[in-house]
Amino acid sequence: MQSLLSDGSPSMEVDAVSILKSITPSLEPSKHKGQAGKIAVVGGCREYTGAPYFSAISALKTGADLSHVFCTKDAAPVIKGYSPELIVHPILEESYSVRDEDKKSILAKVIEEVDKWMERFDCVIIGPGLGRDPFLLDCVSNIMKHARQFNVPMVIDGDGLFLVTNSLDLISGYPLAVLTPNVNEYKRLVQKVLQCEVNDQDGTQQLLSLAKGIGGATILRKGGSDFISNGETVHEVSSFGSPRRCGGQGDILSGSVAVFVSWARQLAGEPSMSATVMGCIAGSILLRKAASHAFESNRRSMLTTDIIQHLGTSLEELCPVLVSR
Numbered sequence: 001m002q003s004l005l006s007d008g009s010p011s012m013e014v015d016a017v018s019i020l021k022s023i024t025p026s027l028e029p030s031k032h033k034g035q036a037g038k039i040a041v042v043g044g045c046r047e048y049t050g051a052p053y054f055s056a057i058s059a060l061k062t063g064a065d066l067s068h069v070f071c072t073k074d075a076a077p078v079i080k081g082y083s084p085e086l087i088v089h090p091i092l093e094e095s096y097s098v099r100d101e102d103k104k105s106i107l108a109k110v111i112e113e114v115d116k117w118m119e120r121f122d123c124v125i126i127g128p129g130l131g132r133d134p135f136l137l138d139c140v141s142n143i144m145k146h147a148r149q150f151n152v153p154m155v156i157d158g159d160g161l162f163l164v165t166n167s168l169d170l171i172s173g174y175p176l177a178v179l180t181p182n183v184n185e186y187k188r189l190v191q192k193v194l195q196c197e198v199n200d201q202d203g204t205q206q207l208l209s210l211a212k213g214i215g216g217a218t219i220l221r222k223g224g225s226d227f228i229s230n231g232e233t234v235h236e237v238s239s240f241g242s243p244r245r246c247g248g249q250g251d252i253l254s255g256s257v258a259v260f261v262s263w264a265r266q267l268a269g270e271p272s273m274s275a276t277v278m279g280c281i282a283g284s285i286l287l288r289k290a291a292s293h294a295f296e297s298n299r300r301s302m303l304t305t306d307i308i309q310h311l312g313t314s315l316e317e318l319c320p321v322l323v324s325r
């Protein structure tokens, strides 16, 4: 892993495994349920039920204690059916099921339901399998404003990035926002914020400008290497993952980044890196390790569920559990 400072000069090489180890908490009998993280995913609609499941179950498998999903009414039974571990709230609605005159009251009800929980969450993931229905995105914009009021970190992925690219004020100037764009999502962000095309010759500088342009949010640009920046430095995680590009790998990443960000926020003292940057580095190295193991076992038939199965052993290899008694 390499890192660069904002003037383009190389900085001390950062070790992703050490960062992951430094933020992963010990398991202690004195701890109670919830202390290792309470994560929520806002996503899941009629079309997409896999993405929110991948994200929420990956948060649990990375080590969170509780994982919630806030999704549409028709997605909820499907997501519940995948796993009894998830707490599923069927509260969102798409335009096709709502009359115009009911929209205001439905929005108020959605916010009331989410606010019962918001303060308790250590991180909220916005977007896996959310879809792009305008009424649903309007409700989610309001959820994001409430998360911000409560100072809850947000990992924004998938259709959440479609939403914020068109409404940058939702995250602008919020240092607890993490954006995890794939190649398409990154292109749209660059076009909107910097009003130019992606320039890989000057990728580091462009990523710094993008993070600065958004006002301090952390960006994890996914690709052959993952590049992470909050506008001050750029870190690269380039360890080999898997050559398979089946859908859903980014959803795993969003779930584990959310957990690592919430752990990094619990560190005592004044760490040299922000919690959001450390969380991205740790999530990236874990996903790549798990993907490489899943690929070794499954080769061309490797699927996202195979990577999820390897999260536990990969985390154990990177940071063995020390159980204090």
Ligand SMILES: NC(=O)C1=CN([C@@H]2O[C@H](COP(=O)(O)OP(=O)(O)OC[C@H]3O[C@@H](n4cnc5c(N)ncnc54)[C@H](O)[C@@H]3O)[C@@H](O)[C@H]2O)[C@@H](O)CC1
Pocket (backbone or CB within 6 Å): 047, 048, 049, 050, 051, 052, 127, 128, 129, 130, 131, 132, 157, 158, 159, 182, 184, 185, 247, 248, 250, 251
């Ligand atoms: N099993 C699942 O349920 C999965 C669901 N996924 C979800 O699928 C959704 C889309 O993610 P992708 O990674 O495919 O997104 P991308 O933005 O990479 O691509 C989505 C598709 O939409 C098209 N598109 C681009 N701009 C558009 C616009 N303004 N309006 C309509 N369509 C547009 C693109 O050409 C592309 O074909 C997200 O919610 C994501 O979380 C993925 O995470 C993969 C797995």
Ligand SMILES: Nc1ncnc2c1ncn2[C@@H]1O[C@H](COP(=O)(O)OP(=O)(O)OP(=O)(O)O)[C@@H](O)[C@H]1O
Pocket (backbone or CB within 6 Å): 158, 181, 182, 183, 222, 223, 224, 225, 226, 241, 242, 243, 245, 246, 247, 248, 249, 250, 251, 252, 253, 284, 287, 288
């Ligand atoms: N070309 C590549 N080579 C190796 N690893 C990659 C490559 N592209 C992406 N990855 C890894 O896969 C992870 C997911 O990135 P990807 O670009 O597939 O996200 P995505 O399109 O959002 O996925 P999803 O299908 O879940 O929406 C990244 O963290 C990255 O580590």
Ligand SMILES: [Mg+2]
Pocket (backbone or CB within 6 Å): 157, 158, 182, 250, 251
């Ligand atoms: Mg994605």
